[in-house]
Amino acid sequence: MSNHFIREVIVTTQSAEGQAHIAPMGVWEEDGLVTLAPFRPSRTLDNVLARSVAVVNACDDVRVFAGCLTGRHDWPLVAGTMAGTLRLQDAVSHQELELVRIDEDAQRPKLRCRVALEQAHRVFAGFNRARAAVLECAILASRLHMLPAEKIRNELAYLAIAIDKTAGPAEREAWGWLREKIDAHLAGTEGTPP
Ligand SMILES: Cc1cc2nc3c(=O)[nH]c(=O)nc-3n(C[C@H](O)[C@H](O)[C@H](O)COP(=O)(O)O)c2cc1C
Incomplete structure (x- = not known):
């Protein structure tokens, strides 16, 4: 059983060629680093390895989660602050991450990331x-x-x-x-x- 507080977020990344990618993922903090654990094969994994950056979006619009699982991948994005980052336009808050270490695993490598920047955009509306x-x-x-x-x-x-x-x-x-x-x-x- 995991003892980590796992946040279900929307991870936004960009390929080496500049193509945006949006995926729901569970992320957690461990030893001061935010951890992403994509199952292979994964475009998120490819993109983070290509650019060494990723964005974690706290998103309260559940259509983005449901949409990504049902072929609806086109959600409005805006440029983040760091080069190569994109975030959800509608994010409640977001963190821009820098890859610092990869813990290899055949099925599910762990991408350990430093929070380079975090910004809040809206207030928390409450649980629903x-x-x-x-x-x-x-x-x-x-x-x-x-x-x-x-x-x-x-x-x-x-x-x-x-x-x-x-x-x-x-x-x-x-x-x-x-x-x-x-x-x-x-x-x-x-x-x-x-
Ligand atoms: C709430 C939620 C959490 C998820 N967490 C993960 C995760 O931690 N790792 C993962 O590989 N996929 C996770 N998934 C499934 C991915 O979003 C989905 O398989 C996606 O296509 C990942 O592959 P990609 O990086 O190629 O897009 C999650 C899905 C949902 C709805």
Whole structure:
């Protein structure tokens, strides 16, 4: 079990050729360094190795998380302060990271980064159950191939309660994108043994 406080964030990077990339990731702090742990193969990994910089965006728009998992990668970006960095235009806050060490691993190398700069752009609006439910649903949607259909249905039913009670239009839209993906998966698994 991990003992780290893991933040679910949006990591924005750029390829050597200057192509932007956006990916949800869980990051944590260890020995004073922010750690990114992308599974191979990963464009985020390639980009950080190419440029030695990355941006961690604290993002409260769950459409970005749900969108990246459902083929919607085009979210507004603006240049960061450091060369080669891009951040989400709508980030609540962001950190610009410099790669200082790589702890190699065949499946999931750890990219240890120094926080070179951090900026706050908006105030924290408070917790929201529907946003947390969309985030959980995004994790669920990224693990469909590993889970039995009954578990997926049970988790969805539980998460739907928070959506019904506390979602605004953005959270409902994000939930709808993920449901579409999950429902297509469940339709495809019907008739196959568990
Ligand atoms: C909340 C959340 C957290 C995630 N955390 C990670 C992570 O720590 N490492 C990882 O490789 N993928 C993570 N993923 C899945 C990646 O976003 C997804 O696989 C992405 O395509 C990464 O590959 P890329 O760098 O090639 O885009 C996460 C997804 C979600 C929704």
